[in-house]
Amino acid sequence: MKKHFKRFRARGVAGVIAMAFAAHAWAVDPFTVRDIRVEGLQRVEPGTVFASLPFRVGDEYNDEKGAAAIRSLFGLGLFKDVRLEVSGNVLVVIVEERPTVADVDFVGTREFDKDTLRKALREIGLTEGRPYDQALADRAEQELKRQYINRSLYGAEVVTTVTPIERNRVNLTFTVTEGEPARIGDIRIVGNKSFSEGTLKGLFDLDTGGFLSWYTKSDRYSRVKLNADLEALRSYYLQRGFLEFRIDSTQVAISPDKQDITITVNVTEGERYVVTGVKLEGNYLGRDDEFKSLVTIRPGEPYNADQVAETTKAFTDYFGNFGYAFANVEARPEVDRVSNRVAFVIVADPARRAYVRRVNISGNNRTRDEVIRREFRQFESSWYDADRIRMSRDRVDRLGFFREVTVETAEVPGSPDQVDINLNVVEKPTGSLQLSAGFSSADRLGLGFAVKQENAFGSGNYLGIEVNTSKYNQTIVFNTVDPYFTTDGISRTIDLYHRRSKPYEDQGGNYELITSGGGLRFGVPFSEVDTVFFGGSLERTEIRPGTNIPAAYLAYGSRFGYTSTNLPLTVGWSRDDRDSAIAPNAGRLQRFGGELGLIGDARYVRSNYQYQQYIPLNKQYTLAFNGELGWGKGLQDQPFPVFKNFYSGGLGSVRGFEQGTLGPRDVTGASIGGARKITLNAELITPFPGAGNDRTLRLFGFFDVGNAFGESEKVRAADLRTSAGIGLSWISPIGPLRIAVANPVRKFPGDRIQRFQFQIGTSF
Numbered sequence: 001m002k003k004h005f006k007r008f009r010a011r012g013v014a015g016v017i018a019m020a021f022a023a024h025a026w027a028v029d030p031f032t033v034r035d036i037r038v039e040g041l042q043r044v045e046p047g048t049v050f051a052s053l054p055f056r057v058g059d060e061y062n063d064e065k066g067a068a069a070i071r072s073l074f075g076l077g078l079f080k081d082v083r084l085e086v087s088g089n090v091l092v093v094i095v096e097e098r099p100t101v102a103d104v105d106f107v108g109t110r111e112f113d114k115d116t117l118r119k120a121l122r123e124i125g126l127t128e129g130r131p132y133d134q135a136l137a138d139r140a141e142q143e144l145k146r147q148y149i150n151r152s153l154y155g156a157e158v159v160t161t162v163t164p165i166e167r168n169r170v171n172l173t174f175t176v177t178e179g180e181p182a183r184i185g186d187i188r189i190v191g192n193k194s195f196s197e198g199t200l201k202g203l204f205d206l207d208t209g210g211f212l213s214w215y216t217k218s219d220r221y222s223r224v225k226l227n228a229d230l231e232a233l234r235s236y237y238l239q240r241g242f243l244e245f246r247i248d249s250t251q252v253a254i255s256p257d258k259q260d261i262t263i264t265v266n267v268t269e270g271e272r273y274v275v276t277g278v279k280l281e282g283n284y285l286g287r288d289d290e291f292k293s294l295v296t297i298r299p300g301e302p303y304n305a306d307q308v309a310e311t312t313k314a315f316t317d318y319f320g321n322f323g324y325a326f327a328n329v330e331a332r333p334e335v336d337r338v339s340n341r342v343a344f345v346i347v348a349d350p351a352r353r354a355y356v357r358r359v360n361i362s363g364n365n366r367t368r369d370e371v372i373r374r375e376f377r378q379f380e381s382s383w384y385d386a387d388r389i390r391m392s393r394d395r396v397d398r399l400g401f402f403r404e405v406t407v408e409t410a411e412v413p414g415s416p417d418q419v420d421i422n423l424n425v426v427e428k429p430t431g432s433l434q435l436s437a438g439f440s441s442a443d444r445l446g447l448g449f450a451v452k453q454e455n456a457f458g459s460g461n462y463l464g465i466e467v468n469t470s471k472y473n474q475t476i477v478f479n480t481v482d483p484y485f486t487t488d489g490i491s492r493t494i495d496l497y498h499r500r501s502k503p504y505e506d507q508g509g510n511y512e513l514i515t516s517g518g519g520l521r522f523g524v525p526f527s528e529v530d531t532v533f534f535g536g537s538l539e540r541t542e543i544r545p546g547t548n549i550p551a552a553y554l555a556y557g558s559r560f561g562y563t564s565t566n567l568p569l570t571v572g573w574s575r576d577d578r579d580s581a582i583a584p585n586a587g588r589l590q591r592f593g594g595e596l597g598l599i600g601d602a603r604y605v606r607s608n609y610q611y612q613q614y615i616p617l618n619k620q621y622t623l624a625f626n627g628e629l630g631w632g633k634g635l636q637d638q639p640f641p642v643f644k645n646f647y648s649g650g651l652g653s654v655r656g657f658e659q660g661t662l663g664p665r666d667v668t669g670a671s672i673g674g675a676r677k678i679t680l681n682a683e684l685i686t687p688f689p690g691a692g693n694d695r696t697l698r699l700f701g702f703f704d705v706g707n708a709f710g711e712s713e714k715v716r717a718a719d720l721r722t723s724a725g726i727g728l729s730w731i732s733p734i735g736p737l738r739i740a741v742a743n744p745v746r747k748f749p750g751d752r753i754q755r756f757q758f759q760i761g762t763s764f
Contacts, residue, residue, distance in 0.1 A: 030062040034089035042097050042168055044078050049093060052076060061091060069093075078131055098131040102169040108176040111151055117174075120147055132170050137162070144174060152220035154258040155179035184208050184219045185260040191248070191267040195236075203236055203619075204229040206263070210689070215697070221252065221261045230265065237269065241302030243333065243342060244270030273303045273335070273342045282348035285322060291315060291348075303342055311346065319350050320386025325409055325419050326351040354384045357418040363425040364458075367401055371460035372423070374484055375399065377528075384409075384419060391528060396423065401455045403428045430455040460484065474500045491523035495537070511546035511553065513643050515539060521570060533572035533593075540565045541602075541643050550670035556642045564641065566600030583696065583731055584614045585622050595644075603635040606644055608677075622685040624700075628653075630677035633711060640711045645673030648708035649721075651757050653679045655704050656723035656742030658752040663708025665750075674708035676715060681705075688728070696731040702740070722746040725755075 036057060038049050050056075052072040054065050066084050073082045073095065081096035104121065106114050121127060126140045141158045148156035161173040184206060189197050201207070206229055209219035230247055237245035248266040255261075277299050284291050294314040296307045312329045319327035328349045335342050359380055361372050375395040378388040389407060397405040404426040412418040430453060452464040462481040468474065478496040485492035496518045519537030526532055543553050543562045571594045578587035589612040597604045608630040615623040630646040649671075650659030663674040685700045703724045709715050725742030739758040747753065 028063065028066075028086055030060055031086075031089055033057055033059055033061045033091050036091050036093065038093045038095070040095040040097065043100065044095075044097060048076070048078070049073065049095065053093070061086075077133065097168060098133065099164065099168050099170045101126065101128055101130050101132050101172055102165060103128060103171045105171070105173050106176060107173060108178065111153060111178055112147065117144065117147065120144070126172075132162070132172070137172065140172075140174070144176065148176075148178065150222065152181040152183070152222070152261075153178050154182045154254060180259060181220055182254060182259055182261050184221055184263060185255075186262045188262070188264045189233075189267065190264060191269065193269055194240075194242075194272070200233060200236070203232045221263070226250070226252075226263065233265070233267070235305070237267075238303075238305035241272040241274065241304070242270050243273045243303045243335070244268075246270070271337070271340045273340050275299050275301060275303055275344065276336075276341045277343045279343070279345045280348070281345055283350055284348055285319075285350060291318065294318060295346075297344060308344065315346065315348060317386050317390075319348070320384065320389075322350075323353040323355075323383035323385065324350040325354040325384040325386070326411075352417055354417050354419045356380055356382060356384050357412050357415070357420055359421045359423065361423050361425070363402075364427060366427055366458045367425075367455060367460070368458045371399070371401075371455075371458065372396055372425070374487075374489070378421060389421060393423070395528075396425070399455075399460070401428065401430050401460075402426055485522070489525050491531075493519075493521040493523070493535070495519040495521070511549035512544045514542040514544060515643070519570070529575050529577060531574055533574070534570065536567060536569045538565075538567055539600075541641075543643065548668070548670075550672050551666040551668050552642050552670075552672045556639070560601060560638070564601040564643075566597050566602050568595050568597040568600075570595050578612070578614060583698075583729070584612075584624075586614050586616045588613050597641075598635070602641045602644075603638045604632060604640050604644060605635060606630075606632040606640075608646075620687050624681075624683040624685060626679070626681040626683075628677070628679040630708075632675040634675075640675040642672060645675065646677035646708050647671070647673040648677050648679065648706050649752075650754070651738065651740060653677075653704070654706040654721050654723055655702065655725060655727075655740045655757060656744045656753065656755055657721060657747075658754045659757075661752045662706070662721055664710040664713070674713070675711035676709040676713075677706070678709075678715065678720065679704075679706035685729070698729045700727050700729060701725070702727060702742075704742070720746070721748070721751065 033055060034057065036050070036053070038046050041049070052069070052075075054068045054072065055061055069084065070082050073079055073093075078098060079095045080098050083094040085092040085094060104118060104127065106117055109117065118127070120143055121140050124136070124139055124143055126136050137160050141160055144158045145156055148154075156179055157177040159175045159177075161175065163171040163173065165171060185208060187201055187204065187206065187208065189200050192200055205218060206221070206225050207218050213219045230250065234245065234247060246268050248268055250266070251262075251264045253262045253264070275297055278295055278297050280288060280291060294311065296310050296314070297304070298307065308331050312331050315329040316327055319329070328351060330347050332345045332347060333342050334345060356378060357380065359373070359376060359378065361369055364372060376392040377395070378385055378392050389409075393405055393407045396402070402425040404424075406424050408422045408424070410420045410422055412420060452462075452466075454462050456463045460483055462479070462483075464477070464479050466475065466477045476498045479494060481491060481493045483489070483491045498514075498516045500512055500514050517537050517539035519535060519539075521533055521535030523531045523533045541564045543549075543557045545554070545557070545562065573590075573592045575588070575590045578584040578589055589610070591610045592607070593609075594607040595605070597606075608628065610628045611626070613625045615625075617623055632640045632644060632646070634640040647660035647663070648654060649657035649662035654662060660673065661671045663677075664672055666672055681702060681704050683700045683702045685698050688697045688699050701724075703722070705720050705722045707720050709719070722745040723742045724745055725740055727738060727740035730737045737758065739756075741756055743755060744751070744753055
């Protein structure tokens with residue numbers, strides 16, 4: 001028996017639209033659906049199709065429902081063709097699936113890592129396993145071009161190749177012709193009168209290029225960088241009295257060949273204003289004098305926007321210390337344009353006092369909540385305290401486990417006197433497995449292996465194993481730190497170590513100092529910034545004689561034995577408020593350490609103190625000072641142990657002299673260090689020419705003073721060595737690198753000079 005079919009068919013959007021006009025030609029009489037079959041499926045589940053149909057078995061079918069079914073199935077984005085066929089009371093849905101993306105590859109990409117580009121395409125919906133769509137491929141091309149434009153590669157061309165493969169899949173290949181990046185050919189500032197164009201352009205990180213542009217990429221246009229430079233320009237004027245300064249327009253023009261960019265900034269300086277006075281109005285909680293002490297706006301001086309912003313922020317923060325989380329503080333200028341003077345009225349409304357209902361933490365996928373909460377000084381169900389919240393945020397940031405730490409205050413709906421503190425963190429990897437090799441002018445070739453985990457299992461504890469080798473020093477160290485050994489924040493450190501070393505001076509001998517031991521140390525926080533350490537260790541030191549061993553080692557070994565076992569007690573204190581531990585620009589570091597040996601073969605006391613101060617002169621220049629004092633003394637009629645001596649000379653002390661060669665020598669001429677040490681350093685740190693304001697690459701000029709002295713020697717200023725020179729500091733991918741070229745200013749006969757020195761990881 002011959003069957004008769006009536007069918008609906010639509011290809012793409014045009015087919016759906018056409019079907020609407022051809023409804024009468026394809027019309028079928030309504031009927032009750034006895035069965036629904038789906039044909040043509042490969043990867044899509046049948047349930048996905050059935051769920052999109054506006055009817056079920058047993059429902060009445062008509063032309064309107066058929067058109068709705070086709071629209072719904074096309075709306076899924078999974079099919080490139082949909083047909084409906086009717087056989088009696090059976091409805092057959094015939095579909096043709098879109099091909100699936102099997103692989104996305106890139107050819108000719110040098111500027112970007114392929115994973116970076118794949119991530120960018122994933123964000124617009126194009127990735128492996130997703131249905132292929134030509135419109136999506138076109139969007140992908142535009143997204144790739146946008147990524148290249150962000151790198152100043154305006155001439156980049158992208159061609160998409162679609163290769164069909166088995167099982168209705170396609171491979172996508174994006175072939176990129178990157179071309180050359182567009183360079184900034186000229187930067188113009190128009191309308192400036194009070195400051196030269198050169199001075200103003202010197203504020204910009206963007207420039208027309210130099211011999212280091214390959215590293216800094218400062219001659220590549222970036223809208224983000226330009227906005228930052230414009231803000232620096234605006235701040236420069238507003239800090240110098242130009243109250244009504246404005247940037248009228250910014251034009252960025254690119255040459256027809258897309259290789260040269262010209263930036264023109266049009267400004268209006270306005271007049272320069274002098275501050276005549278500051279008045280306070282509003283409610284200051286009866287603490288007017290306390291608030292007045294926070295005012296940094298100086299009458300008689302040119303208007304300074306930073307001082308105004310600093311004052312209003314200080315007022316807001318101070319209100320927050322008393323629980324007023326919603327205080328409004330406004331600095332209203334009263335401008336006298338005739339005499340170019342301005343007075344400020346600071347109006348304050350503390351609004352209402354608030355409690356902290358809840359502290360919410362988010363973003364910590366690995367780190368346990370308790371690790372973060374124990375750093376908080378703002379407690380739930382207590383008055384809102386802005387100072388404690390800032391302190392809490394800084395303490396969490398100093399853990400070193402997170403890339404970003406942000407704190408927001410949110411009102412509680414329906415409770416005008418309550419707020420929630422929302423802390424969001426972005427975690428970073430805290431573990432490392434390293435195999436490394438390094439070379440220094442002091443230690444020659446050194447190999448290293450290290451396994452470190454600063455946040456073991458999200459507990460906040462530190463675990464580390466280090467193995468280092470060099471010609472003069474081999475070290476094996478295991479240590480672990482529990483920062484909250486007690487709930488009060490007392491830390492516990494366990495150290496196990498084995499060190500094999502000899503003085504830095506190579507005399508061609510094979511004598512060695514071998515030290516093995518372990519230590520237990522506790523850190524007690526006495527304030528938010530001060531920590532006191534105390535503990536002890538069990539240590540065994542062996543002087544292993546060999547050829548060319550210094551006479552001092554032989555003399556000590558002959559009198560007290562070549563093997564010494566001790567139980568020294570240690571105590572220390574630290575305070576560090578530098579803005580960076582690697583490339584500091586401001587702040588202070590103080591450290592003190594003491595060691596007392598009363599139990600064991602050697603009886604001595606040993607201490608050292610270090611002080612560092614960084615003073616930012618402006619955005620580019622920093623003045624740095626470092627001082628270090630070491631002092632040791634033998635006890636109970638014993639001399640200070642020779643293996644505990646301090647060494648001076650070289651990087652880390654007085655540059656320009658060979659490492660560890662200053663101070664006492666024995667009869668063989670070998671440098672043996674001393675029981676006392678003085679080191680003083682001064683540095684002027686500047687940007688590297690051509691590197692703009694990049695703090696990872698900087699030059700410094702320095703002046704060093706220092707020496708080591710024997711236990712019985714008198715410390716005299718006339719015996720101090722001095723040197724001066726220049727150096728390079730670079731935060732390289734393998735660690736901080738410092739290179740110094742020094743010229744000894746004060747030297748004595750027999751001093752060993754080394755004008756060029758470098759090392760990775762050395763400070764000062």
